[in-house]
Amino acid sequence: MKRDFAIGEMIVSIVNIQDFGVKPDQERDATVAVFRAIESCRELERPTLLFPKGRYHFWPNKAVEKQYFIPNHDQDKNRRIAFPLFKMKGLTIDGQGSEFIFHGLTLPFVLDGCHDITVKNASIDWERPILSQGEVIEVGDGTFDVEIPKEYPYEVVDGNLIFLGEGWTEPCKGIIEMDSSTRSPAYGTGDYLNYGSYLKFRVEELAPGRIRYHGAGEQMPGIGNALIFQCGYRDCPGVFINNSTEIELASINMYHTIGMGVIAQRSENITLNAFNVMIKPGSGRLFSTAADATHFVYCRGTILLEGCLFENQMDDPLNVHGIYTPIAERVNENTIMIQLVHSQQRGALVASPGETVRFLNRKSLLPFELGVVKEVKMLNPEYSLVTFTQKLPESVGAEDLLENISWRADLTVRKCIARANRARGFLITTAGKVLVEQNVFSSAGAGIKISGDGNYWYESSAVQDIMIRNNTFQDCNYCYPQWGQAAIDIDPEIKPDPPHEDCYHANIRIEGNRFITFHPTLVNANSVDGIVFTGNTVERSERYPATVSSMSTLSFRNCKNIIIENNDFLEDQQQGTIGSETIDLRNNYASLMLDELWKEKGIAF
Amino acid sequence: MKRDFAIGEMIVSIVNIQDFGVKPDQERDATVAVFRAIESCRELERPTLLFPKGRYHFWPNKAVEKQYFIPNHDQDKNRRIAFPLFKMKGLTIDGQGSEFIFHGLTLPFVLDGCHDITVKNASIDWERPILSQGEVIEVGDGTFDVEIPKEYPYEVVDGNLIFLGEGWTEPCKGIIEMDSSTRSPAYGTGDYLNYGSYLKFRVEELAPGRIRYHGAGEQMPGIGNALIFQCGYRDCPGVFINNSTEIELASINMYHTIGMGVIAQRSENITLNAFNVMIKPGSGRLFSTAADATHFVYCRGTILLEGCLFENQMDDPLNVHGIYTPIAERVNENTIMIQLVHSQQRGALVASPGETVRFLNRKSLLPFELGVVKEVKMLNPEYSLVTFTQKLPESVGAEDLLENISWRADLTVRKCIARANRARGFLITTAGKVLVEQNVFSSAGAGIKISGDGNYWYESSAVQDIMIRNNTFQDCNYCYPQWGQAAIDIDPEIKPDPPHEDCYHANIRIEGNRFITFHPTLVNANSVDGIVFTGNTVERSERYPATVSSMSTLSFRNCKNIIIENNDFLEDQQQGTIGSETIDLRNNYASLMLDELWKEKGIAF
Structure with missing residues (x-):
């Protein structure tokens, strides 16, 4: 039933799914066999669950059911889960190139309260997609x-x-x-x-x-x-990662899901290596997943995406963010009631004891106070009572926002391709250290979008340190004016009233990228303190007709500490705007010296 | 905020709801105040939560939400709970005569994992009933x-x-x-x-x-x-008691609920004292709760109902039963998969480790084997895997039923009135010791129904020891032929094929009752081993026209060990049938001597 191998000093236990009553390429439901095999792994040291290469089928009727409020999916649902990984440790699931075929409303993988899990070498598809x-x-x-x-x-x-x-x-x-x-x-x-x-x-x-x-x-x-x-609802993402650490998905081809490809929440250190959301070869389909390819909410540690293909999904390939939560009521001097307003955020655990939050003005999205959480009582998916270790200042009250700053992920995205999907490319609003390099973007909207919003999507946070280098932006914005103004679109939804000195975002470097484009605007930026555009080149694309936009090649509003140097623009794209000022991009521009800027910010990349 | 009193040796802590921001007779939502008051009771020794007499209102929007599969209610619902008593001990809630008014889909009380709880002196109503x-x-x-x-x-x-x-x-x-x-x-x-x-x-x-x-x-x-x-669904019973022990509801007037009055599951020792499901005085309504007044599933210890009024609810006043669960599949030599089929039983925990179950033939409902549970893994509300400590005999397989015999309650119902509701009176299918005395029944259907069914309702179990004495059955069966054949209707849904010697039910004594009736049949009984009808009197009622029924005054099929003695029947109701035999009720009848019967059964009442 299982075999133990010593690899170096490490004991590895092998569990074969065939020992639980299913064989590859059988048309019968593998769900209960998989459940029993997973449960048997609990008693083993560093188990690997092996699937002999072949097709395996999963129906919902005998699958494990659990209610989850999965962020950015449709809520109030009991999910039927084919691979229910609850509180597992040190487990590897190796499909060995198998095809996992799902039927109806089945959620392929849930990793909840897990540590050190690898899922690899499998494809995920549906017999009958929801699209x-x-x-x-x-x-x-x-x-x-x-x-x-x-x-x-x-x-x-x-x-x-x-x-x-x-x-x-x-x-x-x-x-x-x-x-x-x-x-x-x-x-x-x-x-x-x-x-x-x-x-x-x-x-x-x-x-x-x-x-x-x-x-x-x-x-x-x-x-x-x-x-x-x-059709349908966002019911069944491919992989839901919740309260987990050290998770790797490798060599997975996700041809379809009834929701996002991967959605992670309150998890730490997640690696996606050759995790491909893609058209199923030979299927004739021009769609993959029904929503985003990957999406990370209130994670921390490092999110690493490397060598991934994201194509033809019905929403963005990547979104990394936290949650701005409105304060509904001050209950007493150290307790507030908070309210999750967006229907797809309902049920999220916004904070836990010991975590640090900050309070923000709802219009400017600028923080004005910190707090340390003592206790959280979730009344229902919408309302929670949050008690703090200290008295809250009088200034904190209804209409303000709360943001948890104990959960902010670093992000590295390298050598990925994002193309042919509905909407945008990478949506990045994490205050962690971000490196986006050697990727290829060909998005219908913006290739990279850096927003932040406390009134509709309630997605935080202001970024603090982003390097975008050596990427290729090929023909982005071909559905302009929908889904973004520029290849790199930085547009926080803020309404500073009255206007103020502080910017929302900070420290965005765009270096050595190649823009192949028919669209006039490369970067649109609002409210960034420290934005650098250096060493980039631009080439004319004939793939689509040139779009008409009143915006300049680079358009910066409410920004400060701007450097534009050593770029190679097109002949007819030499005009930038900085606030109400028009600049000639043939000349370098610096609102202060580069060294000074980074010195002031204390950042060395 | 709280005061401690010493009563004898016992410290009692008083918590007043007014200290949490609500006053009696305010129109505002008391839900969050009640939640905070309950939570504050956790830190106290034997707390009493007091409500100054008045009206209190409860809306669902800020109420605690939890998903419960409440038995015999509509499932797959997240309930909003006004009094969420989760894992509380030694708590008394004293309404001091207050009115609790609920709004919309709010569930008044959940007692989950509680011990030693009393709720008393309050009325429960809805601003706008679901009826x-x-x-x-x-x-x-x-x-x-x-x-x-x-x-x-x-x-x-x-x-x-x-x-x-x-x-x-x-x-x-x-x-x-x-x-x-x-x-x-x-x-x-x-x-x-x-x-x-x-x-x-x-x-x-x-x-x-x-x-x-x-x-x-x-x-x-x-x-x-x-x-x-x-209208609507069975969403919000008045009180849901789950996995709790030593619970008392006293002097509660329940004028309405969106479901049953009280529904209890896997709980032990429950007392209802002057718990009244009744028409709200002065309301002009002719209805009370939308479903059963009280309902107990897989409980144990003693269920005691004393001095309760149950009137005008839209289903039965009392039902005490367990669950017959079909076996879907033999998984291996000591594991079966079971399936909860009825939609209102979904999600019930059918067995836990260490509990004893028996296996029954699905047609005869007769047991043929016992098993001790080692492990239960609930896959989803419908399917569970149950592993036993021993190898299962070959005879246990799909199509058989499983019944948990570690949960069977004793029941005493005394001095209660059941009248004017839709359907039947008391439904009793518990194998515990049952005493029903000094009650008044005026039911549209049978006053007492003793059934058992493994194919539609899946309600167990065969009764073992029931005493029905000194009750008054006044004008039952006024909606005949619906809802029962006789004042006392014993009709298990069994199909013994081939016919066999064993009876399903056992030891039912009907003694010293007064039947005031226009309906010809007093007792209809099928498959009882040991049925005694002694010292009862019958009076003619003119309240309703006499109904026409082909059945005799007493009608027994497939019964053995029958005693009919010292009764006072009406002049025109002197015929009984025992199987195909017609007997003259003016003579006593005994298929064996009374003493012998009880001696054989080892029962002394």
């Missing part, structure tokens, strides 16, 4: 016709397009148009057929597998393009 | 018209009657017709306007507060009668 796909075959006057292959069963009921899956029936909620030649969101499209814009349509079935959309506006999809039909 | 009420004002050809008072806001949408509440909008799902003179379900009605029978109706609004039902059949409601409109 469907069709091809535009005709465009008429206010109508367009779509052919839907048999693998995406559907029905038309009262003018609505309803897709049918394994244990689910979901109306189409929107469409993303994919260019069949670029295999990316079509130029200039974005969400024009998605969300609210989709509500106007009435669908008619012309023949089995052929439907007509009535009610189309001026902008029409291109004949031959693929339409991705969005 | 609504109207009056029949006209009956036409296939139509009837109803007047609905303003306190039950509604709208009519597409022929459907929708009621509007605080945070809820629910379609009417059925109607119970209440006789305005008897204030009970109308004679001969039952569920004729409820559940499936309701689906045929189309509703028209004639004027504000006046609606017409179209599609009525032959049976019409009586003009002047009240209609109770059933």
Whole structure:
């Protein structure tokens, strides 16, 4: 049943899934066998659970169920989990190149309260994805016709397009148009057929597998393009990592999920190595996961992504952030009630005893006070009582925000490719040390977006130290003006009223990157103290028509300590704006000396 | 804030809710204050939480949320709890006559993992009940018209009657017709306007507060009668007692709940003293709780109900039972997978390590083997893996049932009144010692029902020792043939195939009761070994027309060891049937001597 090997000084225990009653390439449900195999690993020293190479199937009906409030997913759900890794230590799961095929609303992996876990060498896919796909075959006057292959069963009921899956029936909620030649969101499209814009349509079935959309506006999809039909909810991410440390996902191909690829929360030291969110080869699909490829909320230690491919997922490839939590009420001199407002943040544990938080003004997002947490009582997913070790100053009250600063991750992203997905590239709002190098971005929106928002998404935090170097930004912003103004878009949602001296973000260096672009604006930045743009080169791309934007090549507002040096711009992209000032980019620009800036900030990269 | 008193040797700590920011008769939400007061009790010795007499209000939005699979309620719900008593010890909550008014989907009390708790001297009601009420004002050809008072806001949408509440909008799902003179379900009605029978109706609004039902059949409601409109789900019982010991509810008037009055599970020694589920005085309502008054699943120790009134609730006043759980699969020689099939049993913990279960044939419900549980792993609310300390015999397999015999309560019900509710009186299927005495039953169905079922409700168990003495059965079965055949109806759902010698139930004594009745059948019994009917008297009631039934006054099938002695029957009710045999009740009847029977069973009452 298990074998022990000595590797150097280390005992390794091997558990083979075949000993629990499933074999590769069987059509039967492997869920209970996997559960029993995982449980048997608890008694072993550094166990490895091996899957002989082949296909394994997972259905939800006998899967472990647990209620999780998974951040940035749909809440109030009991999840059915195929690989429930609860409080495991030192475990490796090695698929040895196996395919894990999921059915219906099944969540592949949960790592909760785990330490030192590796999952490797497997692909993840669904027998029937929650997304469907069709091809535009005709465009008429206010109508367009779509052919839907048999693998995406559907029905038309009262003018609505309803897709049918394994244990689910979901109306189409929107469409993303994919260019069949670029295999990316079509130029200039974005969400024009998605969300609210989709509500106007009435669908008619012309023949089995052929439907007509009535009610189309001026902008029409291109004949031959693929339409991705969005359905369902963010129920089942590929991997949910919660309260865990030292986690590695390696050589994983994630072809689909009903949610994000990886979502991690309150976890420390996470490595993704050749973790690929990608189109399933030979599938004919132009989609991968139904939401972001990777997403990290209130993590710490180091998040390392290396050699990953992120393509064709229906939202951003990477987002690293914390949570700004509004204060609902001052209960007494050392207790406040906080409120998680965004529906996909409900249930998050915002702080724990001993952690340090800071209080911020809700408009400026600037901090004005610190506090150390003594006790947290979560009343419900929306409201918690937080008691502090000290009396709270009178200035802290309802309408302010709380941010936990004990959880802020360092981030390194290296040699990754982000392309052809809906929305943006990397969303980075972590106060840790960030290095983004040798990546290739080809995003429909901004390649890198650095925001921060205390009123709608409630995503913190102000960045403190970001190096973006030696990346290639190839044809970003091809759905401009949607999803970002520039290849690198720094746009915190702040309303300083009255205006003030302090900036929100700090210390962003953009060095030695290559911009291959048809879009005029490379960097758009608001409220950064210390922004450096040096040694970058720009090349003209003919892939898409040049877009029209009133913004300059570099556009900085409310920034200070700016250095622009030794770049190689295009002939017709030599104009920058710094506040109300127009500058000539053929000359170097420095609002202070580089050395002084970094000396002042005490930063050495 | 708190005061300590020495009562004898005992220190009592008093906590006053006023010290947490609420006063009696304030319209504001008391929920957070109650939570903080309860939490403050954790640090005290034998605390009493006092409410100065008055009205207190509870809304759900800041209430503690927890997911519970509450037995015999609707599942997969996160409950908002006004009094979350989690792992409390030695606590008394004294309302001092206060009214607790709940709003929307709020669950008043959860006692989970508690020991030695008393809740007393309070009433429980909702500002807007989940039930609504109207009056029949006209009956036409296939139509009837109803007047609905303003306190039950509604709208009519597409022929459907929708009621509007605080945070809820629910379609009417059925109607119970209440006789305005008897204030009970109308004679001969039952569920004729409820559940499936309701689906045929189309509703028209004639004027504000006046609606017409179209599609009525032959049976019409009586003009002047009240209609109770059933809405919503069993979301919020009044008191949920889980994994707790030594619990007392005393002098509680429960005017309404969105579910049962009290539901207890895996708890030990529960006393209900003057716990009244009743019509709110002066309210004009003819309903109380939306489901059973009290319900106990897999409890043990003693359940004592004394001096309680149960009236006008929309289901039975009392049900004491365990759970028959089907075996889905034999996993290996000492492990089985079990499956909770009924949707309202999902999530129940069926067994724990160290507990003894028995295996039963699914058709006969007769046990054939015992097992001692080593480990239980709940996969999800439906499936669990149960491992036993010993190898399971080959005879145990899929299609058999498992019953936990470590949880079986003794039950004493004394001086209670059960009347005017939908459905039956007391449902008793516990193998513990049962004493039912000095109660008054006036049930629409059977006054006492002793069933047992392994195929639909999955409610165990066979009874072993029941004494029913000195009760008054006044006008039971006025909705005959619905809800039971006789005042005392013993009808286990068994299909012995082939027929066999063993009986399902055992040792039921019916002694010294007074039957005041218009209905011909007093006792209907199937499969009882040891049934005694002695010293009972029968009086003719003129309250309702005599019902027509083909059954005898006493009707026993598949019973053995029967004694019928010294009863005083009505002149025209002198016929009994024992199997295919007709007996003359003017003579005593004994299939064996009384002493021998009890000696054989080893029972002394």
